[in-house]
Every structure is written in C-alpha cells, then in structure tokens.
C-alpha cells in the first residue's frame with residue numbers, strides 16, 4: 001500500500017497550511033501540530049484569498065479528527081448490529097454483496113448516491129467516474145438534485161455547459177440584489193468568496209447597496225440596506241416582473257462588450273408581457289412600486305448583479321428562477337463585465353476550457369429516462385426524490401443494492417421516512433463515510449474514510465465558481481495509519497471489485513488505468529496544449545515527479561490547464577510542484593471577461609431565450625393568480641455552527657441555544673394558540689414532526705422556518721453528542737412528489753403545512 005506521507009514523523013512542533021474543506025469559502029488554515037496532535041487551528045493570514053478569515057467550523061477539523069465516535073475501522077452489519085472488522089473481511093463482504101446482487105439482478109439494480117462532501121474532496125472528484133463506470137448502472141443519484149441542479153441546467157442551456165455558471169464579481173460591484181441566500185450563515189455557495197460577509201460590508205462601505213430578498217430577516221438581511229420579505233417561491237414572478245419593467249421602460253441594454261454574442265433577446269419583451277409588477281404583487285408579497293424601483297436601481301447602478309441561491313433553486317420554479325437571474329444580469333449590461341457576473345478560469349481547466357473555444361455541442365437533458373416515472377436524466381443522474389420509487393416499485397431494473405458515498409439522504413432528501421424504509425428493504429448496501437449515522441446504519445458494510453486532516457486537498461470544483469482566480473494545493477496534515485486506506489484507495493478498490501477483479505484487487509492497478517486513460521485522452525485532444533505529444537516522453541516526466549494517486553492526476557490537470565507548463569512547452573507555466581512551493585496559494589488575479597471564448601453553445605452565442613424556459617413561463621403565469629394567501633408555508637434555514645446533517649457530533653459546535661426550532665411570526669402563533677418555547681406539531685401532506693416554537697418578528701407572516709439536517713435520535717446510530725441535541729428531521733415534511741419539472745430538483749422551500757399547539761407539559 002502506498003501513501004503520500006512526505007511529512008516528518010518526529011515529535012517536533014510544526015506548522016502546516018491547508019485549505020478548509022468544510023464549505024465553499026475555501027479558507028486557508030494555519031495548523032500547528034505536535035507529533036500526532038493538533039495544537040491549534042487558526043486562519044492563515046498569508047492565504048492569498050482568505051487573508052486570515054475563518055469561521056467557527058474551520059477550527060473544528062481538530063475535533064472532527066479526534067471525535068471518538070468517528071469510524072476508524074470498517075464495520076459490518078451482523079445480527080442487526082454494526083461490528084468492527086478487518087479491511088480484509090470488509091472487502092470480502094463488499095464483493096459477496098455487490099457481485100451477488102449483480103449476478104442475480106444485473107448491474108442496473110445497483111443504485112448510487114453521492115453527497116455534498118464529495119465536492120470538497122479530491123479523491124471522489126477524481127475517482128467517482130471510474131467506480132461508477134465499473135458498476136455500470138444508470139441508477140445514479142446525488143445531493144445535486146436537492147441543491148443547485150436547476151442553476152446548472154439553466155446555465156447549460158444559456159452558456160453551453162452546466163458548470164459555466166455566471167459568478168458575482170463581488171469585490172468590484174456597486175449593487176447586489178440577493179435572493180434566497182444567507183452568506184452570513186452559509187459563507188456563500190456558487191460564489192466562492194472567503195469572508196463573504198466582509199466583502200458585502202466592503203460593498204456598502206464603498207457606497208454600494210445590498211438588497212436581500214428572503215421571507216426571513218436573515219442575518220444577511222439584517223446587515224443589508226434593504227430587506228424584501230418575499231412570499232416563499234415568489235422569486236420567479238418577482239424577477240419576471242423586473243424583466244418586464246426593464247423592457248417596458250426601454251432600458252434593456254446588454255452592452256457593447258457582448259452585444260454580438262447574445263441570441264434570443266428579441267423574444268423576451270413579448271414573453272414577459274404578462275408579468276406586470278401590479279400583477280405579481282400579491283403572489284410575491286412585494287408591491288409594484290418597490291419592484292419598479294428595484295428594476296430602476298439595477299439599471300442606474302454603474303455595475304450591479306443579481307445573485308440567487310438555495311431559496312431560488314429548491315423551489316418548483318428553480319430552473320426558471322435561475323435563468324431569470326441571468327436574464328436580468330444580461331439585460332442590465334452586467335454579463336461578463338467587472339462588477340457584474342463573470343466566468344472564472346480555474347487552473348485545472350474545466351468544461352469551458354476544453355474543446356473548441358466559443359462553440360460546442362450545447363447542453364441537453366434526457367439522455368435516458370427513469371424506470372418508474374420516465375423522468376429525464378440530467379447531468380448523468382436522476383432526481384434524488386425518485387430513489388424511493390426506484391427501490392420500492394418492483395420490476396426489471398429495480399434497485400436492490402445501494403452504494404452511498406459521503407451522503408446522508410435519510411436526513412437530506414424529501415420524505416425522509418420513506419427513504420429510511422426504502423433503504424431498510426435493500427438486499428445490500430455499502431456506505432463510505434466517517435460516521436455511523438441515520439443513513440449508514442442501513443449499510444451492510446461501512447468503509448471508513450480518513451479524516452479531512454489525513455488527506456491532501458485541492459478545490460477542483462469551487463475554483464469554477466470563485467470570485468477570484470486562485471489555486472491552492474494542501475498536503476495532508478497527518479500520514480495515514482498502517483491500517484487505514486486513503487479514500488481514493490477505497491474507491492479504486494470498489495471499482496476493481498465491480499470489474500470482477502475480486503476482494504484482493506490492488507487499488508494502484510486501478511489507479512494506473514485511470515491515469516493512463518486520462519493522459520491518452522488529453523494527448524489525443526486537438527485543442528489541448530499537449531496535443532500529439534509523445535506519450536512515453538510525458539510519462540517519463542510524470543514518473544520523475546514521484547506523484548501517484550490523486551496527485552498524479554492533479555498534476556496532469558494543472559500542467560495542461562490554462563496556466564499550466566504543458567509538460568515543458570510553456571516555460572512560465574505552473575505544475576503541481578509550483579503549488580506545493582506556495583502553501584498560501586497562488587493568485588491569478590480578478591476575473592477577466594471570457595465571452596465569447598467561454599461559450600459552448602452550438603450557435604456560439606449566449607442563448608438568452610432557451611425553448612424549455614420560455615415554455616415554462618406559461619406555468620409561471622398560472623401561479624400568478626392561483627395561490628392561497630392564508631396558507632402557511634414552510635422554509636428552511638442554515639446556522640453558522642451547523643453543516644448540513646453531519647457536524648452535530650462536535651460538542652464545541654453544539655453549545656448555545658437549541659437551533660432546531662420552528663420560527664413563527666407572532667400573528668400566526670397567536671392565531672394557532674401557540675406559545676413561545678412550547679412544542680407544536682407541524683403537519684404536511686407526507687409527514688408530521690413536533691418542534692419547539694420560536695416566536696419572532698424576523699419572519700414574514702404565514703411563513704414558518706425549520707432548519708434541515710437534524711433528527712439524529714434514531715436507533716442504530718453512533719453519534720453520542722448529536723443524540724443529546726437530536727432535533728427533528730425537517731425532510732419528514734418535504735414532499736417527494738414536489739419537484740421542479742425542468743430539473744427534477746426537490747422542492748424544499750415553500751411547503752404547505754398546518755401547525756397545531758400541543759398540550760403543554
């Protein structure tokens with residue numbers, strides 16, 4: 001077994017710099033270590049991007065590493081209980097289970113779910129394709145369809161690839177209209193900006209304006225110039241009315257810098273004719289005068305940008321809202337302009353740096369259709385909300401086994417009780433995780449991933465969505481123990497086993513295949529910087545670096561990326577070694593205009609009026625007048641000291657007031673006879689939970705809010721701290737039948753609920 005240790009095994013105190021892998025802000029950390037112990041973690045003041053910023057979670061990498069409940073050895077489910085076993089036993093069980101199901105039911109009967117931490121982890125990002133291909137099933141699911149999928153789909157239609165997302169140029173803008181995002185708690189998403197709050201304060205300090213659209217007065221709203229308390233799910237109508245107003249007032253102007261690259265704009269005035277500010281006022285809860293004023297302010301500001309996140313994507317018009325964000329940015333002249341929204345140029349390249357610049361095959365969904373409800377695939381997967389039916393409905397292709405990787409769908413996907421039962425019914429399940437939690441307790445085998453400090457790090461994904469172009473590689477802080485496998489080794493072994501190579505398969509053999517096929521592909525690509533070069537000669541260079549595993553692949557991506565050395569062809573270019581030499585990161589500067597080169601649409605233009613989205617405006621028009629103003633609607637929220645469902649086992653983060661409360665406006669509480677701090681029952685179409693009510697003025701009447709990621713007290717888990725602060729699972733209330741039809745993304749906000757007072761105890 002090979003490990004990228006490379007660190008001294010002495011008891012000397014040493015300082016290591018590494019990027020925090022917990023959220024999208026990618027803060028640099030300065031970690032002081034003595035032997036096997038972390039002495040201190042603080043923000044790295046010399047980090048080129050985060051400049052010392054850190055949040056309370058970053059420090060907790062130490063506590064995560066030391067958590068006695070964290071899994072250190074593989075576990076097998078025997079007689080209803082998880083027991084620790086050797087790796088050898090675990091792999092034999094994985095082979096028995098997986099190959100058994102494959103031999104009886106076929107490869108298509110294996111489902112996979114990959115969760116959010118995959119996006120922050122080099123190993124899965126580089127090896128997931130390999131093991132999934134080896135499994136050979138199209139029953140693929142991920143956290144994407146309870147998150148950002150709508151933004152990816154709308155961006156795919158408009159710009160040509162689903163990772164070509166227009167990113168706020170936060171540091172240079174004069175005006176931010178923010179919808180359904182709360183970076184004061186979340187630290188930002190699809191907008192990698194360490195110290196997002198500080199950057200918003202800087203905007204206001206330089207005379208700019210921040211307007212926050214949110215049914216709750218979030219911490220971000222509190223720190224804004226203006227808070228617009230929108231009705232949940234009202235954002236598509238609100239933005240449609242802004243588009244209407246801008247065209248009506250004759251102020252739509254994409255700007256000379258992109259004018260010849262915008263297609264379809266002539267279709268928009270008629271398409272948005274029905275969405276008058278007066279017409280949407282009641283459905284959005286925002287009056288017509290305000291809508292007209294915001295439209296004017298967006299046009300008047302020297303530079304301005306609209307930014308939407310979770311509250312705009314996890315709704316039934318998620319794709320349409322995501323599109324409208326880009327439409328407003330474009331027709332106000334702020335697309336691909338400093339201070340507007342722009343396209344990062346990541347050092348490892350990406351979908352919009354490969355192939356012919358400025359043109360491509362475009363984006364479409366529906367390469368295949370789901371078995372039970374015939375729903376189109378998007379970006380290689382089906383909606384997470386369909387997992388239950390694909391497991392429970394009998395027939396050819398029914399899922400009989402699941403592999404989950406860094407995911408907790410029992411708490412994170414809609415109708416949590418149904419998914420819990422579905423997992424219970426499986427013939428076999430494997431989970432790769434660090435905890436025995438609500439999801440992994442169903443697994444026949446749990447394979448423990450090393451901790452965040454025991455692996456190297458590079459932000460392959462978030463450098464695509466970053467407000468500056470930077471690159472930062474971090475070495476592992478600690479070497480792996482003798483009985484530990486690196487996460488890439490675990491994934492490569494699953495690939496090998498699925499290929500039929502047996503439980504003893506050597507992961508480095510699989511790694512050789514992956515690396516060689518990648519290198520061949522790049523050499524054969526006429527648009528790559530190493531096109532036509534001699535394979536053997538490049539392989540020699542690679543061997544000389546000594547890189548193996550993820551580092552070897554990463555080096556190839558960096559060397560053949562936009563700033564890369566192209567294996568010697570570009571003298572001033574960078575290699576992984578350049579990044580190793582600069583532990584505080586490399587800054588390539590502010591974002592630069594990239595239109596038209598960034599585009600991959602068949603027309604070579606920004607497709608501002610994609611057919612599917614124009615068509616959806618009919619559905620949008622219908623909801624303009626058909627809604628019940630008295631209905632109570634449930635929305636979620638995040639807290640700075642939580643991270644989705646999985647950091648609740650850290651004592652230091654759990655201090656303070658109980659967090660899993662139902663926020664409710666005093667009017668609504670009075671109407672339902674509910675008292676602050678008492679339990680109430682929340683009932684939706686699919687489920688019911690009891691939560692303590694927090695009566696607050698900071699929420700729009702007829703809206704209630706419960707955070708997700710809680711509900712830990714389930715038997716068979718091992719998270720002793722989380723158990724003490726279990727909370728309730730808000731996704732017992734969310735409805736697996738409610739999806740954005742254009743993407744299959746779950747509707748997790750704006751859930752109709754009823755609230756009942758419970759007898760006081």
Ligand SMILES: Nc1nc2c(c(=O)[nH]1)N[C@H]1C(S)=C(S)[C@@H](COP(=O)(O)OP(=O)(O)OC[C@H]3O[C@@H](n4cnc5c(=O)[nH]c(N)nc54)[C@H](O)[C@@H]3O)O[C@H]1N2
Pocket residue numbers: 114115116117121143146147148310314405406407408409411412413432433434435437449450451452487636637643644645646708709730731734748
């Ligand atoms: N109602 C409602 N539901 C939501 C949301 C919402 O706003 N409201 N938000 C949605 C969003 S945005 C997301 S991204 C999803 C998240 O959905 P998931 O990704 O399914 O859930 P997480 O809570 O992130 O669970 C992560 C899992 O990975 C494990 N883990 C952590 N680090 C590692 C690692 O390094 N390696 C391995 N192998 N495992 C690791 C954790 O123990 C945990 O089991 O939830 C969604 N669900």
Ligand SMILES: Nc1nc2c(c(=O)[nH]1)N[C@H]1C(S)=C(S)[C@@H](COP(=O)(O)OP(=O)(O)OC[C@H]3O[C@@H](n4cnc5c(=O)[nH]c(N)nc54)[C@H](O)[C@@H]3O)O[C@H]1N2
Pocket residue numbers: 023024116147179180181182183185186187188189213214215216218230231232233234235309310311312315635636637638639640641642643644645749750
């Ligand atoms: N501390 C912490 N940080 C995190 C996470 C975490 O769990 N904890 N999760 C990470 C992940 S996976 C993600 S995807 C990001 C998400 O990052 P954000 O999108 O910033 O997430 P939230 O903080 O949930 O903010 C969403 C806001 O939308 C509002 N909202 C709900 N419904 C609507 C609506 O219909 N319209 C409008 N306009 N607003 C609405 C909610 O009240 C909430 O304030 O955060 C990441 N960072």
Ligand code: SF4
Pocket residue numbers: 020021022023024025026027053054055056057058059187194
């Ligand atoms: S803001 Fe995010 S990246 Fe920065 S320290 Fe906190 S969790 Fe880590």
Ligand SMILES: [Mo]
Pocket residue numbers: 116147
């Ligand atoms: Mo997310």
